[in-house]
Amino acid sequence: MAENLSRRDVIRLRKAMTSTQSDSFFYHLRNLLRAKLHFDTLLIMQFQKSGTPRLHNGWLRRTAALEGAMRQYLAGAYRLDPFYQYPAPPQDGAMYRLSEIAPDRFFTSEYYLRYYRKTQLCDEIGLLCPLENGSIAHLSLSRRAQAGPFKRKELQCLRHYSPLLLEMLRSHCNFRAQHMDQNAETPSRPLSQIIRTEAAETLGVKLTKRETQVAELVLQGHSNPSAALKLGMAYETAKVHRRNIYRKLGISSQGELFSLFKDVI
Amino acid sequence: MAENLSRRDVIRLRKAMTSTQSDSFFYHLRNLLRAKLHFDTLLIMQFQKSGTPRLHNGWLRRTAALEGAMRQYLAGAYRLDPFYQYPAPPQDGAMYRLSEIAPDRFFTSEYYLRYYRKTQLCDEIGLLCPLENGSIAHLSLSRRAQAGPFKRKELQCLRHYSPLLLEMLRSHCNFRAQHMDQNAETPSRPLSQIIRTEAAETLGVKLTKRETQVAELVLQGHSNPSAALKLGMAYETAKVHRRNIYRKLGISSQGELFSLFKDVI
DNA sequence: CACGTAATACCCCGATTGGGGTAGTTTTTG
DNA sequence: CAAAAACTACCCCAATCGGGGTATTACGTG
Structure with missing residues (x-):
């Protein structure tokens, strides 16, 4: 064995x-x-x-x-x-x-x-x-x-x-x-903060707390149901947040969301 | 005016x-x-x-x-x-x-x-x-x-x-x-050829003519219906080709198809 | 000729996405 | 306090994808 x-x-x-x-x-x-x-x-x-x-x-x-x-x-x-x-x-x-x-x-x-x-x-x-x-x-x-x-x-x-x-x-x-x-420890900006400031500075958009969290999970590879589970909300609510994110950022797909942040991350 | x-x-x-x-x-x-x-x-x-x-x-x-x-x-x-x-x-x-x-x-x-x-x-x-x-x-x-x-x-x-x-x-x-x-003209390998040879050499897989064409159109950004239209076939047929491509290449999503060829293209 | 491969077309299904809306509650803020 | 913003949950829908299957029709090559 x-x-x-x-x-x-x-x-x-x-x-x-x-x-x-x-x-x-x-x-x-x-x-x-x-x-x-x-x-x-x-x-x-x-x-x-x-x-x-x-x-x-x-x-x-x-x-x-x-x-x-x-x-x-x-x-x-x-x-x-x-x-x-x-x-x-x-x-x-x-x-x-x-x-x-x-x-x-x-x-x-x-x-x-x-x-x-x-x-x-x-x-x-x-x-x-x-x-x-x-x-x-x-x-x-x-x-x-x-x-x-x-x-x-x-x-x-x-x-x-x-x-x-x-x-x-x-x-x-x-x-x-x-x-x-x-x-010598290089400070690490958490992902959520990157999303927030990047959206605010580059795109002039203020994401709410929940929206930032959903965006974070989506970028990490969670589906709507999975992200909702993680955040303890209904699947539909996560969907709503994602929809609002897209609208605010002026995009219309998950791929675009990735491409918005891939250079920063 | x-x-x-x-x-x-x-x-x-x-x-x-x-x-x-x-x-x-x-x-x-x-x-x-x-x-x-x-x-x-x-x-x-x-x-x-x-x-x-x-x-x-x-x-x-x-x-x-x-x-x-x-x-x-x-x-x-x-x-x-x-x-x-x-x-x-x-x-x-x-x-x-x-x-x-x-x-x-x-x-x-x-x-x-x-x-x-x-x-x-x-x-x-x-x-x-x-x-x-x-x-x-x-x-x-x-x-x-x-x-x-x-x-x-x-x-x-x-x-x-x-x-x-x-x-x-x-x-x-x-x-x-x-x-x-x-x-001084640099020869350009057409996309279809790249797909064929890359699949054959790197992955040891032989794609058929139709499969190569479908893969090409998918990489260019065509959906199944659109690719089918371009190739003059039924939507379902294009889907079958895509399914066979995935099976042969051992992948299971469009994103993986892109990632397989993105370094070559 | 016959057999295998390729190609075609259609069926089914579940899962997810993206977009629309309504409505109620909570929190924040002026 | 009252209004605005955020959050929540649900409804609807169309579209696509990925995977399963069956069946028929070419096309070549042995």
Whole structure:
């Protein structure tokens, strides 16, 4: 069974666990995981409370598309990442699969089509774990299309060891946070604020609070029903808000809404 | 009335008409037109039979977005330009408005949202005129959103003088063609071929003739009914082709189709 | 000739979008 | 307080899309 660790695995695990407070942790972690499953990217990031995400460690199978996407991600596209916008994980952290937590229309959203799809990644597992300072540690594993989605066994294995992984992740991120220049934190404007000010300044339009929220969810890839559910309102109400947004912005389709904000995000 | 030419207009007209065989034609043409209507871009191009379009003369109101879009256009996006893909104009040439000749879903198409919309252009008038060598001369006038679409009077004026403009356009393009290095013509792969080979090579999928045609029209911004009309088939048949395309390419939405080819086009 | 592929046309369905309207309640603001 | 703005919920509708199916008619190539 995948859950069983060979002697070598045990050694790898020990090396990873004992190195969380050092720079070699990522190396050992990668070795550990590589022995148990196949992945094409491995990232350790930190979602900060009011700053842009930090990439602590990253390994990508060399691809121009992947590196370009990574740059765009850190530059602002992260705001539409389902893992980034996912509500705070439980105290102990948790493991999620992209397809589980993605908004219902995420895979036809502009973010997916423009940033994600061209990386050829087809599956992603994310571990999220709250840190002491209020930020969130994020471990991401993903697979390219040619390798297919994660297999059942690989998922079982990950799920089985996710408590350990989360613990290591937390420990390592706390270590990295100490050596991080707090002041170098680039402030991150939340998506809602971007929408508001962009609409106001560029288009001279004042969006109401609810309209901004609906626009935000729509940009993240929620359908009307899904956005309504998230905001605790009736489906028709979300529709009304969207209609008002379109009217105010002088557009008439979801695609135009995306194109209005894609340069800013 | 807008059709009336002042004495100064007459002088401008004469200058333009007498300079079609020289490099100063564009300058005089711009002066002539500027006196009669407002525009934010003025382009003289030549759509070649089997080469990429040539930009003979171009004037853009300085905008980073405009210049970027122009580069993308010449690099390949021209293939989705409604004027470019418009069937051959009559012998004497003709004048068209973008909204008249655009595919029904053009304004929600990827081309429009990615290339056209961000230029902030909201209206475009194109004169098309066949040349001797089989290529097509194209005069384009467009307006930015802040100026609004062309006014009725401006359109009347243009329409009234379009025979003259077309004649000048033809004359000038023939002049430019003489001084053009025939061999420098960059060969242009037609869209259909790009779709075919891209699907075959990158995705290992053989699209049939009809499927390729449907994919082409969809990428250009035609809906199923519109594509069916263009291909002389029933609406349902076009739908079947599209369904087969999706199945073969392993996708499930129009957005993914766009994203598959957007890097190639 | 026969068989496979391509192409055609039609049926069904559910889901979503975009746009129109009416109406009631809550909140904000002058 | 009273009016305006925001929010809510529901009604209607047409259009499109994506996916399922069946069936008939070419068209070629072996």
